[in-house]
Amino acid sequence: MLDRYDRKTLLFLYANPAAMAAETGKAIPNGAILVLEERKAKLGADGNPVRNAEGRFIAEDELVAVNVQERRAGWGVEYPAAKRNAEWEYASFLPNGQRNAAANIESCFTCHKPWVDQDYTLIFGAFVNAGKK
Numbered sequence: 001m002l003d004r005y006d007r008k009t010l011l012f013l014y015a016n017p018a019a020m021a022a023e024t025g026k027a028i029p030n031g032a033i034l035v036l037e038e039r040k041a042k043l044g045a046d047g048n049p050v051r052n053a054e055g056r057f058i059a060e061d062e063l064v065a066v067n068v069q070e071r072r073a074g075w076g077v078e079y080p081a082a083k084r085n086a087e088w089e090y091a092s093f094l095p096n097g098q099r100n101a102a103a104n105i106e107s108c109f110t111c112h113k114p115w116v117d118q119d120y121t122l123i124f125g126a127f128v129n130a131g132k133k
């Protein structure tokens, strides 16, 4: 879970068992699915997020977006090296579960590309490299 101060949202990251089998310093196993759910933060009368006892945002039920990263054997072979993120693919979904046709999928590849040491993931790779604590 992560508070996004700039967007007044909270991010919830879900990882499937294949992803959770990842080991420090190795590629995340094929079959891994990482789901990043963005939800609105509860706002106070001043328009700013309300904090809980730990100073963290409080999530509303309302979804903003659901972004997904999935890794499968053989995926990504059609991409040039400058774009390819190993065997990862990306997708973005609207709160109603439909694919977001307006999402800029190229930008997912571009922004995650430098994170080679974490197998093209950001929060998840840091979590794996920290011994999944």
Ligand code: HEC
Pocket (backbone or CB within 6 Å): 002, 011, 013, 034, 035, 036, 067, 068, 069, 090, 091, 092, 103, 104, 105, 107, 108, 109, 111, 112, 120, 121, 122, 123, 124, 125
């Ligand atoms: C401007 C850079 C940027 C772009 C563009 C971007 N991401 Fe990310 N992504 C991040 C950052 C930074 C995080 C860590 C969470 C945070 O701070 O928002 C992240 C985290 C994630 C995660 C959680 C798993 C992980 O990597 O730890 C998923 C899934 C994800 N992004 C999918 C996508 C998808 C799908 C797209 C394209 C629609 C996308 N991202 C575009 C920067 C980016």
